[in-house]
Amino acid sequence: MKKVILLAALLTWAPLAAADPGLNLSSYEGKVVVIDFWASWCVPCRRSFPWMNGMHDKYTANGLVIIAVNLDRSADDAAQFLAKYPARFEISYDPTGVLAKKYGVEVMPSSIIIGRNGEMIERHAGFKVKRQDEYEATLRAALNLEQEK
Amino acid sequence: MRTFLAMGILLVCSGCTSMGIEPWERDVLAKDEMQLTTDALEAATDDHIYFSKEASSGGRGFGGGGCGCN
Amino acid sequence: MSRKKEVSISAALAAATCSLLGTGIPTAVDAQEEPTWDFNTSLLYYGEDENRVQEFSLKSIISRMFADDRVLTFGLTIDGLTGATPSGAIPLDTVQTITNASGNSVYTVPAGELPLDEEFKDTRVAITANWQQPVGESSQMNWGFSASKEFDYLHLGLNGRFAKDFNKRNTTVSAGFAISSDENDPIGGTPVGLSSVLDVGDLSNRGGSEDKDIVDFVVGVSQVMTRNLVMQANYSYSNESGYLSNPFKILSVVDGTTGDTVGRVPAPGGGPTHEFLFENRPDDRSRHSVYTQAKYYMNGNVLDASYRYMTDDWEIDSHTVDLRYRWPVGNDKYFEPHLRFYTQTEAEFYRLSITGGAPLPLYASSDYRLGNFDAITAGAKYGWKTRNQNDMSVRVELYQQSGSVPNGQIIGNQAGRDNYPDLNALIVQFSYRFKK
Numbered sequence: 001m002k003k004v005i006l007l008a009a010l011l012t013w014a015p016l017a018a019a020d021p022g023l024n025l026s027s028y029e030g031k032v033v034v035i036d037f038w039a040s041w042c043v044p045c046r047r048s049f050p051w052m053n054g055m056h057d058k059y060t061a062n063g064l065v066i067i068a069v070n071l072d073r074s075a076d077d078a079a080q081f082l083a084k085y086p087a088r089f090e091i092s093y094d095p096t097g098v099l100a101k102k103y104g105v106e107v108m109p110s111s112i113i114i115g116r117n118g119e120m121i122e123r124h125a126g127f128k129v130k131r132q133d134e135y136e137a138t139l140r141a142a143l144n145l146e147q148e149k
Numbered sequence: 150m151r152t153f154l155a156m157g158i159l160l161v162c163s164g165c166t167s168m169g170i171e172p173w174e175r176d177v178l179a180k181d182e183m184q185l186t187t188d189a190l191e192a193a194t195d196d197h198i199y200f201s202k203e204a205s206s207g208g209r210g211f212g213g214g215g216c217g218c219n
Numbered sequence: 220m221s222r223k224k225e226v227s228i229s230a231a232l233a234a235a236t237c238s239l240l241g242t243g244i245p246t247a248v249d250a251q252e253e254p255t256w257d258f259n260t261s262l263l264y265y266g267e268d269e270n271r272v273q274e275f276s277l278k279s280i281i282s283r284m285f286a287d288d289r290v291l292t293f294g295l296t297i298d299g300l301t302g303a304t305p306s307g308a309i310p311l312d313t314v315q316t317i318t319n320a321s322g323n324s325v326y327t328v329p330a331g332e333l334p335l336d337e338e339f340k341d342t343r344v345a346i347t348a349n350w351q352q353p354v355g356e357s358s359q360m361n362w363g364f365s366a367s368k369e370f371d372y373l374h375l376g377l378n379g380r381f382a383k384d385f386n387k388r389n390t391t392v393s394a395g396f397a398i399s400s401d402e403n404d405p406i407g408g409t410p411v412g413l414s415s416v417l418d419v420g421d422l423s424n425r426g427g428s429e430d431k432d433i434v435d436f437v438v439g440v441s442q443v444m445t446r447n448l449v450m451q452a453n454y455s456y457s458n459e460s461g462y463l464s465n466p467f468k469i470l471s472v473v474d475g476t477t478g479d480t481v482g483r484v485p486a487p488g489g490g491p492t493h494e495f496l497f498e499n500r501p502d503d504r505s506r507h508s509v510y511t512q513a514k515y516y517m518n519g520n521v522l523d524a525s526y527r528y529m530t531d532d533w534e535i536d537s538h539t540v541d542l543r544y545r546w547p548v549g550n551d552k553y554f555e556p557h558l559r560f561y562t563q564t565e566a567e568f569y570r571l572s573i574t575g576g577a578p579l580p581l582y583a584s585s586d587y588r589l590g591n592f593d594a595i596t597a598g599a600k601y602g603w604k605t606r607n608q609n610d611m612s613v614r615v616e617l618y619q620q621s622g623s624v625p626n627g628q629i630i631g632n633q634a635g636r637d638n639y640p641d642l643n644a645l646i647v648q649f650s651y652r653f654k655k
Contacts, residue, residue, distance in 0.1 A: 041179040044219045046253060071173035100173050106387050108172045108218045125356065126219035129286040169389025169443045177447050182521045182545055182553075183514055185441065185451055190261050190280055190650055191600075191614070193294075198265060198646065202620065204563055204589055205529040205537040207455065208508035213441025214449040217388030219288060219353065 031063045032142045033114040037100050039071045040081035042108045048127040049085040055139060056089040062143045063116070069094045071108075111135075115142050172217060179216035254654035257282040261650040268643045270335065272302040287353065294347035296367075303335035307468040307585040308495055309572050310334065310636050311480055316492040320467045321406040322422050325489045333640055336467055343369035357384040361395075373402045376433075389443040397435040404428035405466040412499025413579055416469055418490030424497075429462030439510075447516040457506040469495040470585045473572040478631030481575045496573055498584040506531040521545040535589065537563035551604035557616065559596035565589060571628045571638055587639060592622030598646065609653035616646040 036052060038045040049068075056066050066089035070078040073095050082091065094100060103112055104123075111124040121142050124135060137147055177183055186192050192209065200206040263276040276298040283291045308317065308328075315328040319337050326337040345367035354360050358381065365376040380395035403409060408425030417424060439453030471480040472494035480493040512525035523543040530536045538561070545555040566589040568582035598616025605611055620642035629638070 037173065039173060039176065041176045042216060042218050043253070073176065077176075097171055097173050101171065105172055108175065108216065110172075128219065169386055170446050172387055174446050175388075175443075177516045178443060178449055180516075183449065183516055185449065185512060185514060187523070188612075188650075190259050190278060190652075191648070193280075194261065194263055194276070194278060194648060197296075198618075199561075202588060202618075202642070202644075203537070203561060203594065204531075204533075204535045204566070205506075205508070205527070205539065205561075207435070207457070208437075208453065208510040208527045208529065209512075209525075213382070213384075213391030213393070213451055214443065214514070217384070217443075 028065055029118070030116050031065045032059075032116055032139065034064070034066045034139070035103065035112045035114070036066065036068045037071055037094075037103070037105050037108065037110045038068055039108060040077040041072075044127040045081075045109045046085055047129050048109055049087055051127075051129075051132050051135070053086075053088050055136065059139060059143060062145060064139060064143060066090065067092055069099055071095070071097055071100055113138060113142060116144075175216050175218075178214055179218075183214065185214050253284070255284050257284065257652070257654045259650065259652040261648050263646070263648045266645050267302065269333075269640070270303055271642070272300060272304055272644075274301075275299045288359075289352040290350075292347075292349040292351070294345075294349075296343075296345040298343040298345075300341045300343070301339070303337065303339065305587055305640075306334045306336045307498060307587075308334040308471045308493075309473070309480065309585075309633060309638060311493070312632070314492070315480070316485065316490075317469070317495060318416050318419055318489070318491050322417070322419065322425070323407070324419060325485075325491070331636075333637070341369050343367060343372075345374075354381070357388070358382060365399075371403065371405045373404070375400050378435075391441045393437075393439045393441075395435075395437045397433070399431075399433040401431040401433070401461075402428055403431065403462055403466060409462065409464075409466045410497040412464055413496050413583065416491050416495040416497065418486035419488050421486075421490075429466075431459060431461035431463060433457065433459045448513065450511065450513045452511040453509070455506075455508045455510070457508070458504070460503045463502060463504055464498055464500040464584070465586055466497070468498040468584060468586045470498055470570070470583055471495055471572045472575045473630060473633075475574045475576060476631055478572070478629070478633040480572070494575065496579075496583075498586065499582050500568065500584055501533065501582050504531055504533055519547050533589070534567035535563055535565070537561065551608075553602045555600040555602070555614075557596065557598050557600065557614075559594075561594040561596075563590075563592060565591040565625065571624045571633065572630070574630065587620075587622060587642070590622045590639060591625060592620050592639070594618065594620040594642075596646075607653070609651065611652075612650045614646070614648050618642075618644040618646060 036048065038048070052066050052068065055064060068087060068089060069092045071094055072078045075093065075095070078093070107125045109127050112120055113122045113124070115121045122138055140147055181187060186209070196207060258279070258281050260277070260279040263274070263278065265272070265274040265276070267273070276296060278294070278296045280292060280294045285291070306317065308315070310331060310333045312330055314330050315334060316325050317328065317334060318325050328334040345365070347363060347365045349361055349363040351359065351361045361380040363378040365374070365378070367374040376397060376399035378395065378397035380393060382391050382393035384391050407422055408427055409429045411424045411426065414424040435455060435457045437453055437455035439451055441449065441451035443449050473480050483491060483494050485492055506529060508527055508529045510525065510527040512523070515522045521544070523545070525541045527539040528537070540560045542558045543555055545553050547553045566584065568580065568584060569589045570580070570583050571585055573579070573583060596616055596618045598614055600612055600614035602610060602612035622639040624638050
């Protein structure tokens, strides 16, 4: 039920939020939201989950919210993936790709980072292990934290 | 004649810029058995056998298909 | 402080928090490690009937995966060959004696039999190395090196490939090249083309080693058509130059009326009882190939169909159709029948024999591999996962080549003989692959 509400909430956002600054972000107002699109068959997604867990643990207190939207056609495939790569962040389900299309996903995986003001800050195409520090720096900037040395 | 036909296929395919599927619809194409070269060992073995016994060789390409990730 | 350590502390804190709320402790290890090594090995048996070639081959491809889809791959192949192969001379109703390839002895061919090169044994070792990495956001490149050595042959090569994705990764355009430098150094030396096969010990028509250079280019495009169908098409061009003949292949010199090989008196120390010439191929060959392939997923089964057309400036044209159909059996096994059809037309300079007394052609070869033939491969592969979830497979195939000599080339008594015997071969291959 919570996931249905979550999906509905996400659907009410317009993609490419820069076009409409006055979005209704309901329960996520004031937080930095990362919407990550993933699927069980996507190899880089396996690498991104441990990193997203790390970000979740480190920055939830600072107002970070990670929502990983699963695009598998079958929830069973997602469940098998989650059994091997458990997530401490929120998982949502979009089996027909409606949300993915709305957010203009062009490669798997993709992350959309939405700032505290509800506008999209950045889009990450793919997940490269070597760019984790870069990704984290983007989050810190969005959270208005100073960069780490 | 056949060369032109095949080149035509190449051209048509390269013109298919609007054909294809969404990035999240690659589940089937991500499977091992759907890669263009599923078994590199078998492909290399066959290439060698037929190169030794026939006058043609190679021609196989590479790249593309698959999960399209990253 | 390393990032890894931070995460572990966070995980421990989260675990502590979760246990306070009674929701269970998340696992301390955040994820299964992706495999970093991939070992793929096979043992191959290839055997032709009628005392022809037999080969055992051990092949191994070892890949080491690095972060973000970068891969280093090494390949090693060890082949052991024994057996005999058609020399290119025609069968006769009488016994024939022919000097061997090294020029140091003779072998005898029984009446009515196809002359096969004397028994040979050779071992070949081949190595490859390849580096693959992504380039920018949507491209990939490969660099490779190859080398092989057998007793009388050395190959060295370099290759490179580049591929770029377009159209949301639905279209991939690629280009590649390969260059090779090979050296042929047969025992006794390379014979002068279209010179006679001489008596034992006479190496007056032999030279030293000879080189061959090869350049290949390929361009291709692959296209995702639907969720279940991906296709590719490539064009490739290949040019070889240098010594392209086979130093061991010969042609029979025959009488213009009877079609039988002209007789000769061998030297007291041994020599051929008939007249033979060493073959001679042009010193250049250019090939064009077009290849297309489709992989189609049908409810769990996969059809792999490909077609290749090749044409070259030796006037050889070939068509290859290759079909595989993979049937999954249960969750972790599969059965895959395979059918391949091949046909080629003969090289412009292919001839069954050379007519004595007539002017010599510039180029001539009776190597069955340059002739006019059809070939069929039929077989099946069975694959399964071991208890450790590693892959094993076995495939068994039969390969048959049936050739024919162009009518205009058959003279006199040659008509009654099997000048182009079928080649029948059995192929068996076991493979084992594990990742760690």
